[in-house]
Amino acid sequence: xxxxxxxxxxxxxxxxxxxxxxxxxxxxxxxxxxxxxxxxxxxxxxxxxxxxxxxxxxxxxxxxxxxxxxxxxxxxxxxxxxxxxxxxxxxxxxxxxxxxxxxxxxxxxxxxxxxxxxxxxxxxxxxxxxxxxxxxxxxxxxxxxxxxxxxxxxxxxxxxxxxxxxxxxxxxxxxxxxxxxxxxxxxxxxxxxxxxxxxxxxxxxxxxxxxxxxxxxxxxxxxxxxxxxxxxxxxxxxxxxxxxxxxxxxxxxxxxxxxxxxxxxxxxxxxxxxx
Amino acid sequence: xxxxxxxxxxxxxxxxxxxxxxxxxxxxxxxxxxxxxxxxxxxxxxxxxxxxxxxxxxxxxxxxxxxxxxxxxxxxxxxxxxxxxxxxxxxxxxxxxxxxxxxxxxxxxxxxxxxxxxxxxxxxxxxxxxxxxxxxxxxxxxxxxxxxxxxxxxxxxxxxxxxxxxxxxxxxxxxxxxxxxxxxxxxxxxxxxxxxxxxxxxxxxxxxxxxxxxxxxxxxxxxxxxxxxxxxxxxxxxxxxxxxxxxxxxxxxxxxxxxxxxxxxxxxxxxxx
Amino acid sequence: xxxxxxxxxxxxxxxxxxxxxxxxxxxxxxxxxxxxxxxxxxxxxxxxxxxxxxxxxxxxxxxxxxxxxxxxxxxxxxxxxxxxxxxxxxxxxxxxxxxxxxxxxxxxxxxxxxxxxxxxxxxxxxxxxxxxxxxxxxxxxxxxxxxxxxxxxxxxxxxxxxxxxxxxxxxxxxxxxxxxxxxxxxxxxxxxxxxxxxxxxxxxxxxxxxxxxxxxxxxxxxxxxxxxxxxxxxxxxxxxxxxxxxxxxxxxxxxxxxxxxxxxxxxxxxxxxxxxxxxxxxxxxxxxxx
Numbered sequence: 102x103x104x105x106x107x108x109x110x111x112x113x114x115x116x117x118x119x120x121x122x123x124x125x126x127x128x129x130x131x132x133x134x135x136x137x138x139x140x141x142x143x144x145x146x147x148x149x150x151x152x153x154x155x156x157x158x159x160x161x162x163x164x165x166x167x168x169x170x171x172x173x174x175x176x177x178x179x180x181x182x183x184x185x186x187x188x189x190x191x192x193x194x195x196x197x198x199x200x201x202x203x204x205x206x207x208x209x210x211x212x213x214x215x216x217x218x219x220x221x222x223x224x225x226x227x228x229x230x231x232x233x234x235x236x237x238x239x240x241x242x243x244x245x246x247x248x249x250x251x252x253x254x255x256x257x258x259x260x261x262x263x264x265x266x267x268x269x270x271x272x273x274x275x276x277x278x279x280x281x282x283x284x285x286x287x288x289x290x291x292x293x294x295x296x297x298x299x300x301x302x303x304x305x306x307x308x309x310x311x312x313x314x315x316x317x318x319x320x321x322x323x324x325x326x327x328x329x330x331x332x333x334x335x336x337x338x339x340x341x342x343x344x345x346x347x348x349x350x351x352x353x354x355x356x357x358x359x360x361x362x363x364x365x366x367x368x369x370x371x372x373x374x375x376x
Numbered sequence: 377x378x379x380x381x382x383x384x385x386x387x388x389x390x391x392x393x394x395x396x397x398x399x400x401x402x403x404x405x406x407x408x409x410x411x412x413x414x415x416x417x418x419x420x421x422x423x424x425x426x427x428x429x430x431x432x433x434x435x436x437x438x439x440x441x442x443x444x445x446x447x448x449x450x451x452x453x454x455x456x457x458x459x460x461x462x463x464x465x466x467x468x469x470x471x472x473x474x475x476x477x478x479x480x481x482x483x484x485x486x487x488x489x490x491x492x493x494x495x496x497x498x499x500x501x502x503x504x505x506x507x508x509x510x511x512x513x514x515x516x517x518x519x520x521x522x523x524x525x526x527x528x529x530x531x532x533x534x535x536x537x538x539x540x541x542x543x544x545x546x547x548x549x550x551x552x553x554x555x556x557x558x559x560x561x562x563x564x565x566x567x568x569x570x571x572x573x574x575x576x577x578x579x580x581x582x583x584x585x586x587x588x589x590x591x592x593x594x595x596x597x598x599x600x601x602x603x604x605x606x607x608x609x610x611x612x613x614x615x616x617x618x619x620x621x622x623x624x625x626x627x628x629x630x631x632x633x634x635x636x637x638x639x640x641x642x643x644x645x646x647x648x649x
Numbered sequence: 650x651x652x653x654x655x656x657x658x659x660x661x662x663x664x665x666x667x668x669x670x671x672x673x674x675x676x677x678x679x680x681x682x683x684x685x686x687x688x689x690x691x692x693x694x695x696x697x698x699x700x701x702x703x704x705x706x707x708x709x710x711x712x713x714x715x716x717x718x719x720x721x722x723x724x725x726x727x728x729x730x731x732x733x734x735x736x737x738x739x740x741x742x743x744x745x746x747x748x749x750x751x752x753x754x755x756x757x758x759x760x761x762x763x764x765x766x767x768x769x770x771x772x773x774x775x776x777x778x779x780x781x782x783x784x785x786x787x788x789x790x791x792x793x794x795x796x797x798x799x800x801x802x803x804x805x806x807x808x809x810x811x812x813x814x815x816x817x818x819x820x821x822x823x824x825x826x827x828x829x830x831x832x833x834x835x836x837x838x839x840x841x842x843x844x845x846x847x848x849x850x851x852x853x854x855x856x857x858x859x860x861x862x863x864x865x866x867x868x869x870x871x872x873x874x875x876x877x878x879x880x881x882x883x884x885x886x887x888x889x890x891x892x893x894x895x896x897x898x899x900x901x902x903x904x905x906x907x908x909x910x911x912x913x914x915x916x917x918x919x920x921x922x923x924x925x926x927x928x929x930x931x932x933x934x935x936x937x938x939x
Contacts, residue, residue: 107474111456115443115510121553161519162431207514208421208437224760235898250464255418310769328898334891337770
């Protein structure tokens with residue numbers, strides 16, 4: 102591995118101490134049964150219950166628009182900057198572009214993240230980009246790109262959904278022309294259990310095949326037009342389960358809309374009172 | 377009109393304000409911005425803190441890992457600070473490898489910790505020559521508005537104060553480690569260095585400058601103190617500063633150091649309860 | 650009869666024609682909405698790879714090679730081997746790939762593949778374990794896009810499945826453990842290899858929405874007419890990954906009908922692929938690179 106001269110380098114042999122803790126001898130099935138007992142999850146929620154959302158704009162002082170979202174323990178900061186010329190582009194493009202960068206802070210997950218974007222972060226960036234492209238009026242700024250950054254400070258599940266919702270708020274507060282409000286929600290499925298807005302552990306357990314059917318579904322919805330701006334699924338699911346989850350997730354996304362609206366109204370009011 | 381004037385003639389705009397002994401954000405020249413400290417809100421890390429100095433926000437998370445020590449210092453662990461200035465925090469930064477400023481701040485922070493001797497690396501040793509702790513202190517700037525060093529030092533020290541390391545049973549004969557997560561101990565901090573940034577604008581000294589003030593000023597320097605003792609003065613170039621002025625700044629920093637230390641203690645107590 | 654040249658144009662008349670014809674369940678090249686263009690598939694084309702395949706779907710040309718190495722498993726998953734996808738876009742494949750143009754598409758493709766293969770129900774990585782927590786096989790699946798003529802996701806997924814079907818994993822004769830040193834002896838007989846179980850390997854179907862109808866296997870012109878497409882990865886009748894390409898948004902009902910179409914088409918594709926692969930004899934000596 103090449104040496105990074107731009108940072109202080111750590112010894113290469115460093116390993117997380119979690120690897121040497123007492124081994125968890127429980128089978129995955131038992132672990133999952135612990136995560137949901139008698140229809141109640143570890144944090145006391147019902148399977149269909151969403152965590153409380155806290156949304157705030159204007160977190161980043163010198164950004165055009167920014168938003169901070171707290172969804173349970175998951176904390177994400179997003180910021181949006183003025184449109185700028187697309188670098189290294191010679192031909193004219195009719196529609197503006199959105200550049201998304203999604204990053205986990207090194208300390209945000211149980212395992213330490215590296216400073217460079219890894220493949221999961223790149224995938225999340227791509228999903229975010231596609232989700233946001235459908236709601237931004239890109240023909241309003243041809244030949245320009247808008248930068249959207251998301252930084253996960255604390256990942257306790259559903260980080261991508263939280264980032265998409267917050268990025269929508271940041272774009273709106275930056276005054277970027279948009280068709281609609283965008284909200285997003287995650288669903289973790291394992292066998293007959295469908296857990297809305299999963300936390301980190303639930304998300305992790307749903308990605309492993311304990312039952313035949315398992316998976317994680319992310320849905321991004323535009324609120325007034327009722328359109329799916331992006332849908333992403335992993336795992337192994339039957340068609341029926343997926344169509345059902347689309348409907349239920351759609352409703353959850355609708356429930357988030359008032360929170361977003363309230364936050365945006367608040368930010369507009371504060372701008373008015375300032376001037 | 378005010379905004380346009382500010383953009384078109386920033387220096388004149390500032391000079392007009394400062395000649396009347398007031399700064400555009402409403403502060404007097406020798407006033408600091410409010411400081412906010414929050415400790416331990418990120419439980420995926422082994423220690424964390426958020427520091428806010430005015431509109432500058434820095435979050436620090438510390439992750440502990442196990443590794444073998446260097447041959448030349450077999451009884452010392454590692455503390456590796458790293459300051460990240462992501463494009464998220466200001467339009468000044470672009471995606472890619474760390475900017476020059478991030479590298480400077482990282483190195484400065486490492487030097488402060490090392491030279492002030494506020495943190496003894498020997499306490500990170502588990503087994504001589506075999507096993508030590510390595511603390512990765514990652515500092516991320518979320519919002520950039522001047523006096524970055526101040527916020528970084530507060531965040532780092534706050535996070536270090538909240539670090540709890542589990543006990544490790546190590547058998548050097550068979551290289552077997554067992555981590556006992558139920559028993560955790562705080563690390564020892566010998567003292568808390570506090571950094572204060574100043575800027576020179578014409579002949580005036582601005583305390584705790586914002587980003588705009590730093591850009592317009594002829595020189596920016598910072599003073600680091602630990603419990604009334606001077607640790608470092610960092611003044612990279614710019615216009616010269618008189619001894620009298622510097623002594624004055626050091627005196628002011630002394631007072632500020634005490635208040636901020638108290639602030640960190642209060643935040644720490646809040647976290648524990 | 651309309652003749653479609655291979656060059657891409659934004660000719661409005663042609664777009665309208667495409668729209669009109671699709672609503673009549675006939676396409677410019679005479680297919681129906683659910684029809685594929687003819688495909689050619691070859692396996693075992695790269696002699697130095699452990700498994701390989703080459704697929705030609707009309708103008709789309711893909712070469713897949715599988716390489717195997719011994720590696721240490723991830724500490725958090727000691728029982729599993731590793732599978733990695735790497736997509737390389739030849740600069741000659743399409744004019745857009747010049748410079749770094751193909752990079753985004755390559756990342757999208759490899760992300761989609763790795764998330765489709767992630768589930769244990771789809772592809773069991775535990776079969777690739779040699780010794781728990783210490784050694785495992787690592788499969789590198791290298792995908793080379795030789796020519797792009799639309800419908801890349803489908804073509805790549807078929808070629809990958811065929812290449813994995815063709816892959817031979819060496820048998821292990823003995824393992825010597827000496828402290829932290831592990832010595833692995835591979836069987837001398839090059840013909841005694843194990844084959845991978847690829848019955849669950851997913852096939853991806855891109856369902857393209859044009860007007861209010863959905864089509865599969867769009868050619869380049871049809872891809873231009875549509876604002877968005879859904880990629881459905883199907884394994885044994887279950888969906889293992891859904892992703893979207895393009896920038897458009899979908900109504901939930903349209904989305905669901907896309908999924909239904911995707912599954913039924915994938916099933917047909919799966920059947921004909923299994924049949925075709927079954928016809929390939931072992932140790933054939935024809936192939937475009939041999």
